[in-house]
Amino acid sequence: MSLSVSRLGKTFFAEVENVDIRQPLAPAAIDGINDALAEHAILLFRAPGLTDEEQMAFTEQFGPLEAIQLRVGRQRNTSNEFVADMSNVDPDGAILPADSEKLAFQKGNEFWHTDSSFKPVPSGPSFLSARVVPSDGGNTEFADLREAWDALPAERQEMIEGLVAEHSLEYSRARYGYKDFNTDEKQIFPPVYQAMVRTHAVTGRKNLYLGSHAGSIVGMSEAESQALLKELIDYATQPQFVYSHSWTVGDLVMWDNRCTLHRARPYPKQTEKRILRRTTVAGARPTVVNGVPIDEWKIEQAA
Numbered sequence: 001m002s003l004s005v006s007r008l009g010k011t012f013f014a015e016v017e018n019v020d021i022r023q024p025l026a027p028a029a030i031d032g033i034n035d036a037l038a039e040h041a042i043l044l045f046r047a048p049g050l051t052d053e054e055q056m057a058f059t060e061q062f063g064p065l066e067a068i069q070l071r072v073g074r075q076r077n078t079s080n081e082f083v084a085d086m087s088n089v090d091p092d093g094a095i096l097p098a099d100s101e102k103l104a105f106q107k108g109n110e111f112w113h114t115d116s117s118f119k120p121v122p123s124g125p126s127f128l129s130a131r132v133v134p135s136d137g138g139n140t141e142f143a144d145l146r147e148a149w150d151a152l153p154a155e156r157q158e159m160i161e162g163l164v165a166e167h168s169l170e171y172s173r174a175r176y177g178y179k180d181f182n183t184d185e186k187q188i189f190p191p192v193y194q195a196m197v198r199t200h201a202v203t204g205r206k207n208l209y210l211g212s213h214a215g216s217i218v219g220m221s222e223a224e225s226q227a228l229l230k231e232l233i234d235y236a237t238q239p240q241f242v243y244s245h246s247w248t249v250g251d252l253v254m255w256d257n258r259c260t261l262h263r264a265r266p267y268p269k270q271t272e273k274r275i276l277r278r279t280t281v282a283g284a285r286p287t288v289v290n291g292v293p294i295d296e297w298k299i300e301q302a303a
């Protein structure tokens with residue numbers, strides 16, 4: 001049986017059917033999913049009852065798993081270092097108090113971002129599965145950074161291409177006043193450089209690359225950096241580039257962090273539970289070497 005892929009968004013986001021992601025995939029199915037991801041950037045699968053182990057096994061077929069590296073309690077109700085627990089419950093399943101550290105930390109997920117852009121080698125695809133969903137709110141919104149790049153005026157593209165931004169987890173969390181990082185985490189996550197325009201390793205297509213972890217632009221003043229980053233995020237997240245996914249229990253969404261942004265939307269956190277689990281494939285290489293953005297497509301072609 002071959003995969004069936006149907007586009008749900010205008011420019012990206014497709015649903016994939018005719019594949020059981022709880023079973024090991026045939027090479028043709030892996031190729032088909034990789035092709036669909038290259039084209040649509042975000043894929044939706046339906047897998048009711050998916051376990052952490054099954055989700056990890058599915059994820060690993062697309063590359064090595066990325067470790068979370070955050071202190072237990074921030075994004076995990078499990079000691080499994082490869083599964084991020086994006087939920088408003090404690091390990092016993094009770095709703096967390098409004099002032100809990102975990103909810104404070106996860107507030108950062110409500111800003112437009114791309115996963116792990118604060119790491120020297122940013123993530124490959126992320127996989128998020130819905131285990132419990134609220135009756136109201138809690139969507140995840142996605143933005144297509146390829147389309148946003150294509151739609152930018154040529155003179156803006158010229159001005160931005162080649163720029164490098166500094167990304168850090170401390171920076172993105174400070175946006176809303178979160179400062180509770182311990183010394184170990186500060187050492188694990190120093191600020192890193194990322195290209196502001198990436199060339200997709202598989203398709204060769206260019207896209208903007210930015211998000212809430214980006215705090216400044218190399219060679220620009222603080223004020224100029226802030227103005228340009230805000231302008232570009234506002235531009236890239238206009239309705240024509242955005243798809244809002246309303247979660248159903250059993251959904252698994254796989255997105256390409258290299259060319260999309262996402263953010264969680266609010267929901268009644270003190271009365272309703274929302275339990276999502278994320279696994280992520282580690283990225284292949286940095287986006288900047290010796291201070292200069294690399295052409296990921298050319299490197300991939302030469303490999």
Ligand SMILES: [Fe+2]
Pocket residue numbers: 109113114115262
């Ligand atoms: Fe995220």
